[in-house]
Amino acid sequence: MELRQIAKDVYACLQEDKGLGTSNSGLINRGGGLVVDTFWDLPHTRAMIDLYAGVWPAPPRRVVNTHYNGDHCWGNQLFTGAEIIGHRLCAAHFGKEQPQAMQMMSAMAASSDAAMAAIGKSFAGWDFAGIELTPPTTLFDEQMKLDLGGIVVDLLYVGPAHTASDVVAHLPEQRIVFTGDVLFRFCSPVGWEGTYAKWLEALDRLIALNPEILVPGHGPVCGVDGVRELKDYLVYVRAESKRFFDAEVPALQAAKRIDLGPYARWTQPERIIFNVERAYREFRGEPFDAPIDVVTLLHGMYEVQQARRHAG
Numbered sequence: 001m002e003l004r005q006i007a008k009d010v011y012a013c014l015q016e017d018k019g020l021g022t023s024n025s026g027l028i029n030r031g032g033g034l035v036v037d038t039f040w041d042l043p044h045t046r047a048m049i050d051l052y053a054g055v056w057p058a059p060p061r062r063v064v065n066t067h068y069n070g071d072h073c074w075g076n077q078l079f080t081g082a083e084i085i086g087h088r089l090c091a092a093h094f095g096k097e098q099p100q101a102m103q104m105m106s107a108m109a110a111s112s113d114a115a116m117a118a119i120g121k122s123f124a125g126w127d128f129a130g131i132e133l134t135p136p137t138t139l140f141d142e143q144m145k146l147d148l149g150g151i152v153v154d155l156l157y158v159g160p161a162h163t164a165s166d167v168v169a170h171l172p173e174q175r176i177v178f179t180g181d182v183l184f185r186f187c188s189p190v191g192w193e194g195t196y197a198k199w200l201e202a203l204d205r206l207i208a209l210n211p212e213i214l215v216p217g218h219g220p221v222c223g224v225d226g227v228r229e230l231k232d233y234l235v236y237v238r239a240e241s242k243r244f245f246d247a248e249v250p251a252l253q254a255a256k257r258i259d260l261g262p263y264a265r266w267t268q269p270e271r272i273i274f275n276v277e278r279a280y281r282e283f284r285g286e287p288f289d290a291p292i293d294v295v296t297l298l299h300g301m302y303e304v305q306q307a308r309r310h311a312g
């Protein structure tokens with residue numbers, strides 16, 4: 001975990017991308033302070049707070065959650081007394097993920113089923129004990145402007161792209177965007193509710209903001225080249241998925257067979273199964289928030305990983 005200053009009074013707290021849950025956060029250290037996203041568990045969020053405490057004059061008055069996934073908001077309770085801000089659907093979907101369910105998933109590390117054990121092990125290093133879901137209570141729909149002692153922060157709704165509740169934090173004067181999971185960098189993306197079209201639209205919106213620095217939800221800080229690369233990935237995976245869909249190849253087989261080219265070097269390339277499944281749902285005309293069978297997809301990820309390992 002690293003604290004990096006990216007502008008005067010603006011910091012990022014970056015976690016090395018080790019797969020599941022290793023997200024990034026931001027701090028605008030003015031006007032009472034604003035933290036963009038907390039971490040997946042209390043120990044990691046405490047470590048973030050320790051890093052931020054090295055530069056902040058007092059605990060921040062505000063926290064914004066870019067979306068409802070636990071790795072962006074399950075540390076909220078540690079910001080006692082802070083105003084927690086998010087999209088209306090972030091609050092509405094907050095209970096979709098439950099800490100107890102994640103604890104059960106990590107306990108599967110001891111399973112005799114190799115796929116289940118692998119899924120369980122991917123939760124190693126996280127401790128979901130003691131988390132009390134603390135959803136945002138200051139809610140907005142399209143946008144919300146904050147003035148933090150002269151630093152303007154525009155919170156913009158760009159969903160449903162990665163989830164129904166995607167918000168980015170744009171600092172126009174500093175030309176910085178904290179993107180949440182609308183942007184993954186060198187890291188295979190996963191989407192929950194949303195469509196390819198809306199995700200691409202969200203990425204185009206990021207480019208149109210003309211930022212110099214983007215802090216992705218996962219992966220290292222980048223410029224707009226990072227946004228363009230993710231766009232290329234999504235366009236490519238959707239097109240390849242269409243080819244296999246039209247040939248009536250099941251999604252899991254397609255996920256094993258699509259040539260990932262340069263994207264094979266991104267972390268967790270096997271997450272492509274989530275993206276192929278999303279494409280197939282769209283080709284079948286299902287709604288953007290059709291339910292996802294996460295356990296089956298995690299199992300599929302393991303199968304894709306094994307198949308790709310044996311192939312390469």
Ligand SMILES: [Zn+2]
Pocket residue numbers: 021023069071072181217218
């Ligand atoms: Zn995330």
